[in-house]
Amino acid sequence: MQGLPGGDARRIHDLALEIITEKQPVRVWPLLMARLTADLPCDLAVLIDLDWNAGTGHALTGSPDWLHEAPLDALIHAHMRSHPLLRHYAHTRDKTPLTMDEVADDRWWKGEAYRAGKEAIGIDRQLALPLSAGPGRIRGIIMSRSGLGFSDRDLEYAALARSLLDTVEANETAVLAYRGPADPAEYKITPRELAVLTLLCEGLTARAIATRLAITPATVTKHTENIYRKLVVHDRVSALRKAHSLGLVPAPRPNPDAEPPSPVR
Incomplete structure (x- = not known):
């Protein structure tokens, strides 16, 4: 955490502490999504689980709450294979947080998938935090903000937040007991x-x-x-x-x- 500004290091520390000490496993993912949108900050965050080979998938949860009424699954089904970040993770199995600006070319910004996402939920610049997943599957958090792209500081924060996701997955496993x-x-x-x-x-x-x-x-x-x-x-x-x-x-x-x-x- 030494490379991050003091405030960011404290935010990561506090988030890790909240996750580890949360007594109600059902709160862990909502807690994480809300904190990520506030700390980066970004406009929205969505947890996705995709079957790349079948071309299907779902948005599992998100923040803010109005996303639960948005046509996320329809967007996924229509455009997942043209999404540059998802294509990158499908083909490389990379686990590094990346921004859309790092992997997309002009075809994305001028294409139907970008226009559809911006019209439906206002997405513009995006940052992905990939999770571990089985063969042919993609699981991760996609964060979006309007206008300004993500900075080097944002990527440093995302890399540290990504290191917490295994803990979050362990907490999700705990939910199975309930x-x-x-x-x-x-x-x-x-x-x-x-x-x-x-x-x-x-x-x-x-x-x-x-x-x-x-x-x-x-x-x-x-x-x-x-x-x-x-x-x-x-x-x-x-x-x-x-x-x-x-x-x-x-x-x-x-x-x-x-x-x-x-x-x-």
Whole structure:
């Protein structure tokens, strides 16, 4: 951290401390995304997971919260293979954070993919933090800002932030202990929605969930509505029963102190 200005070194230190000491694994990715957008700073950050060979992929989570309503998956499906940063990581398996300015030529800035992204979510300059992924897959964080490109200082910060991502991945693995065996992606449930669903299963109110995940109650309500729609249910009780039956969250543990039910007569 000696090469970074004192403020940046402190930000990286504080972020690492927050990740390591966070008691709720479901908060780790939202915490990281929010901090990256604030510390660089940038306008938005998106965690993506792509199957390069199949030409498909998903935006798993992002910051700010309005990105959850943006057509990110449609942009990915339409333009991922023409995206210079994604092409670079697909072909080289490089793990170095890079900017769009380092890998793109005039064809990108004049092309349909750039125009589509700028029109849909305002992306302009981009910086990628790649994560480890299996053969044929790309996983990482794409950060964007309007106007100004990323500086050498930004790249130094990104390189150090990238060093924390293995810790974040370990925390994400911890989330598996709180859910069932089903794959949430099969039901198009994002990590943020799974976090909300997990806390709904604990009986928390929207306000309590908002506090736990550092988001607003209105955002919790929107995520809850998305969960209901994806599970094809209309209320919390039905959502929890469906989530349990599908294996998205663990079945409720029996309470050893509860009285046995009365026999049916």
